[in-house]
Amino acid sequence: xxxxxxxxxxxxxxxxxxxxxxxxxxxxxxxxxxxxxxxxxxxxxxxxxxxxxxxxxxxxxxxxxxxxxxxxxxxxxxxxxxxxxxxxxxxxx
Amino acid sequence: xxxxxxxxxxxxxxxxxxxxxxxxxxxxxxxxxxxxxxxxxxxxxxxxxxxxxxxxxxxxxxxxxxxxxxxxxxxxxxxxxxxxxxxxxxxxxxxxxxxxxxxxxxxxxxxxxxxxxxxxxxxxxxxxxxxxxxxxxxxxxxxxxxxxxxxxxxxxxxxxxxxxxxxxxxxxxx
Numbered sequence: 001x002x003x004x005x006x007x008x009x010x011x012x013x014x015x016x017x018x019x020x021x022x023x024x025x026x027x028x029x030x031x032x033x034x035x036x037x038x039x040x041x042x043x044x045x046x047x048x049x050x051x052x053x054x055x056x057x058x059x060x061x062x063x064x065x066x067x068x069x070x071x072x073x074x075x076x077x078x079x080x081x082x083x084x085x086x087x088x089x090x091x092x093x
Numbered sequence: 094x095x096x097x098x099x100x101x102x103x104x105x106x107x108x109x110x111x112x113x114x115x116x117x118x119x120x121x122x123x124x125x126x127x128x129x130x131x132x133x134x135x136x137x138x139x140x141x142x143x144x145x146x147x148x149x150x151x152x153x154x155x156x157x158x159x160x161x162x163x164x165x166x167x168x169x170x171x172x173x174x175x176x177x178x179x180x181x182x183x184x185x186x187x188x189x190x191x192x193x194x195x196x197x198x199x200x201x202x203x204x205x206x207x208x209x210x211x212x213x214x215x216x217x218x219x220x221x222x223x224x225x226x227x228x229x230x231x232x233x234x235x236x237x238x239x240x241x242x243x244x245x246x247x248x249x250x251x252x253x254x255x256x257x258x259x260x261x262x263x264x265x266x267x
Contacts (some may be wrong), residue, residue: 021135021149023128023182024199045152056152056207067202068150081199 003042006033011091014039017059017070020046024082025069031084032071035093044068099137108133114257118240120166120174121191123183132184136165150182151204159214162204166256168238169203236266 003015016032018025020043032039044055056066062078063070071079071087079086108130115122123129135149147153148163162168170180177200178187190196205213235249236242240256249263 019150019152021132021138022151023132023135023184024150026131052152060206064206065202066152066206068152081201083199 002047003040006039006041008033008036008038009093010038011093012074014091015072015075016041017055017062017068017072018043019068022068027082028069028071028087031082031087035088035091037091037093099134099141103137104130104134107137115185118255118257120185120256121188123179123186124191129184132182148182149184151202159210161261162238164259164262166239166258167204168262171240173200173203230267233265234267235263238262238264 014032014037016025016029016039018029018041029041042055044052044059047055059068059070060066062072063080065080067080069080069082071090073079073090077090079090111133112122114120123132132149136146139149139153140146143153143155143157143160145153145157145160146165147160148165148167151163151167153160153163157164166185167180170185173180174185174187177196178190178194179185179196179200181200181202181204183196183200204210230245232245232247234243234245237249237253237256237258239258239262240253242253242255243266244250249260251260252258253262
């Protein structure tokens with residue numbers, strides 16, 4: 001398992017860090033899909049060992065609490081948690 | 094990693110058990126059945142892959158001793174219910190939410206981050222080793238770290254009679 005790509009309208013570089021079992025992660029992914037934007041996502045719980053540690057380093061860089069979901073937009077801005085209005089606003093859709 | 098398979102029958106069974114136990118203990122599951130069922134599937138998936146039902150919304154380490162605080166119901170559920178009306182996952186919610194009230198924002202993570210947990214573990218080990226003498230009581234008092242239930246007896250119960258947490262979730266209180 002690694003980074004999965006979802007095709008859609010290009011509004012920027014969108015990376016979603018998530019867990020495969022988490023309800024709010026699922027809601028966030030559904031929102032991005034319903035907005036029809038292009039994005040990548042990574043289920044960190046499906047990684048093992050060093051791969052998982054490295055992914056967590058990335059998550060903590062954007063969100064020191066290390067919680068999920070985290071959306072990183074254009075490698076500049078991050079949104080922690082399912083915040084629908086904020087996500088829509090940041091993506092301009 | 095091969096994904097463990099959670100059957101719908103297993104999910105049904107756990108869903109109804111959790112619903113019954115929540116009701117008996119004065120707790121409420123999220124009334125959004127589809128959302129809640131997904132979390133129940135997550136709990137079962139975690140039980141299959143880690144050997145314990147860790148929180149579906151947090152990354153487990155796979156080491157039970159390091160994850161006792163996030164075995165569902167987690168140590169943070171009750172403070173989050175009191176402060177935000179829902180647990181971190183929103184598997185458990187307060188009565189107002191069962192009646193249609195909405196969460197205004199995601200529940201923030203109350204569990205300390207990775208580095209802090211590692212540091213705390215080191216400290217806790219030292220405290221355990223050098224713990225002072227117990228006060229003069231006829232029985233030790235045990236506290237359930239999940240719901241706060243207290244009991245004075247030689248050993249904590251196998252299962253908390255209030256919130257069903259396992260014996261290992263109890264701490265010596267007095």
